[in-house]
Amino acid sequence: MARRAEKPSGGTRHATIREVAERAGVSVATVSRILTGSYPASPATRAKVMRAVEELDYVANGHARALQGTTRKSIAIIVNSVISPHYAHVAQGVQTQAAEDNRLCQIGTTGGDAERELAMVQFMREQQPEAVILVGNVAVNDEYRTRMGRYAHALAAIGSRLVLCGRPPLGPEIPAVVVEYDNAGGAFAATSHLLSAGHRRILFLGRRPGYTTPDARVEGYRRALTAHGVPLDPDLEVDGTFERYEGYRMMRERLTAGLGDATAVFAANDQIAAGARQALLEHGLRIPEDVSMVGFDDLPPAMDIDLTTVSQPHEELGRTAVRLALGHAKQGGPPPHTVLGAHLVMRGSVRPIVIR
Amino acid sequence: MARRAEKPSGGTRHATIREVAERAGVSVATVSRILTGSYPASPATRAKVMRAVEELDYVANGHARALQGTTRKSIAIIVNSVISPHYAHVAQGVQTQAAEDNRLCQIGTTGGDAERELAMVQFMREQQPEAVILVGNVAVNDEYRTRMGRYAHALAAIGSRLVLCGRPPLGPEIPAVVVEYDNAGGAFAATSHLLSAGHRRILFLGRRPGYTTPDARVEGYRRALTAHGVPLDPDLEVDGTFERYEGYRMMRERLTAGLGDATAVFAANDQIAAGARQALLEHGLRIPEDVSMVGFDDLPPAMDIDLTTVSQPHEELGRTAVRLALGHAKQGGPPPHTVLGAHLVMRGSVRPIVIR
Numbered sequence: 001m002a003r004r005a006e007k008p009s010g011g012t013r014h015a016t017i018r019e020v021a022e023r024a025g026v027s028v029a030t031v032s033r034i035l036t037g038s039y040p041a042s043p044a045t046r047a048k049v050m051r052a053v054e055e056l057d058y059v060a061n062g063h064a065r066a067l068q069g070t071t072r073k074s075i076a077i078i079v080n081s082v083i084s085p086h087y088a089h090v091a092q093g094v095q096t097q098a099a100e101d102n103r104l105c106q107i108g109t110t111g112g113d114a115e116r117e118l119a120m121v122q123f124m125r126e127q128q129p130e131a132v133i134l135v136g137n138v139a140v141n142d143e144y145r146t147r148m149g150r151y152a153h154a155l156a157a158i159g160s161r162l163v164l165c166g167r168p169p170l171g172p173e174i175p176a177v178v179v180e181y182d183n184a185g186g187a188f189a190a191t192s193h194l195l196s197a198g199h200r201r202i203l204f205l206g207r208r209p210g211y212t213t214p215d216a217r218v219e220g221y222r223r224a225l226t227a228h229g230v231p232l233d234p235d236l237e238v239d240g241t242f243e244r245y246e247g248y249r250m251m252r253e254r255l256t257a258g259l260g261d262a263t264a265v266f267a268a269n270d271q272i273a274a275g276a277r278q279a280l281l282e283h284g285l286r287i288p289e290d291v292s293m294v295g296f297d298d299l300p301p302a303m304d305i306d307l308t309t310v311s312q313p314h315e316e317l318g319r320t321a322v323r324l325a326l327g328h329a330k331q332g333g334p335p336p337h338t339v340l341g342a343h344l345v346m347r348g349s350v351r352p353i354v355i356r
Numbered sequence: 357m358a359r360r361a362e363k364p365s366g367g368t369r370h371a372t373i374r375e376v377a378e379r380a381g382v383s384v385a386t387v388s389r390i391l392t393g394s395y396p397a398s399p400a401t402r403a404k405v406m407r408a409v410e411e412l413d414y415v416a417n418g419h420a421r422a423l424q425g426t427t428r429k430s431i432a433i434i435v436n437s438v439i440s441p442h443y444a445h446v447a448q449g450v451q452t453q454a455a456e457d458n459r460l461c462q463i464g465t466t467g468g469d470a471e472r473e474l475a476m477v478q479f480m481r482e483q484q485p486e487a488v489i490l491v492g493n494v495a496v497n498d499e500y501r502t503r504m505g506r507y508a509h510a511l512a513a514i515g516s517r518l519v520l521c522g523r524p525p526l527g528p529e530i531p532a533v534v535v536e537y538d539n540a541g542g543a544f545a546a547t548s549h550l551l552s553a554g555h556r557r558i559l560f561l562g563r564r565p566g567y568t569t570p571d572a573r574v575e576g577y578r579r580a581l582t583a584h585g586v587p588l589d590p591d592l593e594v595d596g597t598f599e600r601y602e603g604y605r606m607m608r609e610r611l612t613a614g615l616g617d618a619t620a621v622f623a624a625n626d627q628i629a630a631g632a633r634q635a636l637l638e639h640g641l642r643i644p645e646d647v648s649m650v651g652f653d654d655l656p657p658a659m660d661i662d663l664t665t666v667s668q669p670h671e672e673l674g675r676t677a678v679r680l681a682l683g684h685a686k687q688g689g690p691p692p693h694t695v696l697g698a699h700l701v702m703r704g705s706v707r708p709i710v711i712r
Binding site for chain 1: 402428430437438439441444445447448451452455460461462463464465467472475476478479480482483529600630633634656657659660661
């Protein structure tokens with residue numbers, strides 16, 4: 001049995017590959033080959049080398065030195081899920097800007113669960129990120145405000161900061177950088193486009209009272225109707241979440257009950273639009289010949305289904321969140337608040353009808 | 357100016373909200389309101405409270421206590437980008453399984469850059485994850501083998517492990533858990549389906565020599581042609597990467613040069629299929645009336661464009677990676693290697709033609 005070696009003394013001196021080779025009784029080239037796996041080696045040789053590596057703590061101190069550089073600066077982003085194209089594109093923007101600013105970017109997912117969110121903030125905080133970015137739609141209630149207050153102060157205590165992205169600000173008591181986009185303005189433009197094409201009875205798919213994003217989109221929809229002198233009809237607003245299968249469900253249920261005199265659909269996002277479109281097609285209805293449709297987001301499905309939709313600057317949202325956070329880290333002061341605009345992208349899903 | 361207080365003595369005793377209130381000269385309720393942001397407060401009151409909080413280190417030790425629980429076990433996953441639906445769905449599977457096993461999941465992105473990947477592995481390693489999962493298509497060369505050897509040994513040195521997901525194994529010298537899916541088998545099935553429908557001249561869009569995923573798909577395509585006695589024609593294999601705009605470009609270039617006698621397209625993934633479809637439509641060609649098409653992945657665009665495609669178990673791939681890694685953490689032994697199957701999903705993008 002080999003005498004257990006003293007580890008190289010001093011905190012900074014590391015075992016060399018030569019010491020490993022000497023201890024294992026093989027050549028330096030063999031050690032290198034075995035550690036990089038670039039050539040096969042006999043199990044016995046491999047065992048000898050790996051024992052030497054272990055005894056000299058070579059993996060941790062030597063060969064893996066490249067894995068232990070100085071601590072990198074980082075940005076953390078927390079989303080419900082990365083399979084939502086919206087969250088994925090915002091996260092992509094965060095990653096891109098972080099890379100440009102020479103920061104690593106780590107993404108945490110919560111599945112929409114507040115407890116997992118708390119655990120994730122705690123976990124990411126250990127890496128001392130310069131900012132923790134929370135993205136997207138939430139129900140703003142007391143519990144939420146308490147939670148955000150906690151995050152904001154806990155992050156401030158380590159010199160970091162909370163960034164709310166695609167969420168409204170919470171007032172000066174909760175110091176957070178805020179980057180929003182103009183949900184109500186975009187919905188106003190989308191609905192106005194349908195109204196200008198002569199549509200008066202417009203289904204809204206994806207209402208969810210109490211949630212910031214759908215609430216703002218319903219508000220824009222209602223404002224446009226009112227501005228055009230069209231009476232609001234709560235029966236035209238259909239409750240559902242922002243997934244494709246929910247769009248399918250909402251439209252199916254409407255078709256089963258009878259579309260009534262509705263001639264157009266404003267889907268609260270493109271996923272809903274894609275699902276609703278499938279239900280319409282299965283029902284023998286075509287877009288835009290039988291039903292006009294506008295979505296919200298301008299993410300991948302929109303182009304494939306030729307959908308007129310509201311274009312949101314998803315990646316720019318993520319990039320702006322990083323830029324504002326790093327600017328705030330440098331300059332301090334009250335955390336900034338920015339609203340990004342949205343605009344309509346015309347495709348082939350809206351047909352003008354004769355104004356009655 | 358307030359006398360700077362001694363911090364509460366002892367490592368475990370924390371300042372209480374009452375002490376903060378006393379120091380600030382306000383009520384406990386006011387401190388709570390200000391820290392949670394549940395009601396407005398005057399700037400002067402807020403400043404007094406925040407000063408007391410800071411002096412007593414209350415944020416870090418008291419209010420944020422919920423943010424400083426015991427270290428959570430975690431799983432790390434590293435992908436090129438989360439806007440690729442493939443990576444996003446695998447990451448979703450990792451997250452879901454990690455949550456079921458009560459682990460946090462952090463996602464790192466690299467933009468396909470080896471240096472960022474190295475930095476990301478190093479960064480994530482600090483959190484001592486039980487596994488670091490690397491996902492997807494790579495060029496396997498000496499540099500890659502060296503890098504993976506480094507990761508595998510550096511992770512093993514902290515009792516963690518490397519997982520290669522959707523990548524081939526690298527031999528016993530590089531100890532990594534491997535979960536693959538059957539790229540060649542899926543491509544064989546897709547091509548056979550077109551051949552059975554009478555197509556003989558089939559474009560392959562998305563060749564990229566030296567990269568594991570497209571290489572395996574080309575191999576399955578060629579094997580099917582050979583099995584059906586159809587001669588291989590390198591001119592039918594078009595080089596490009598796995599993005600939608602690349603599918604558009606490849607198809608456009610082919611249409612400009614003239615489609616020749618090709619009657620069908622096998623797109624190496626659904627993104628390429630969506631882009632190629634757009635180019636065909638713009639050229640006045642319909643699917644499947646004029647050109648038949650099969651994709652690979654069965655991710656969101658496939659359903660919206662009615663695409664017959666190879667269904668891959670993306671989320672299951674991620675879940676399996678976590679299960680195998682945690683199993684290996686418990687039981688040790690040689691790291692496991694699993695291959696998941698793929699199957700064809702029939703939709704409306706293939707039309708039988710008369711066999712010549």
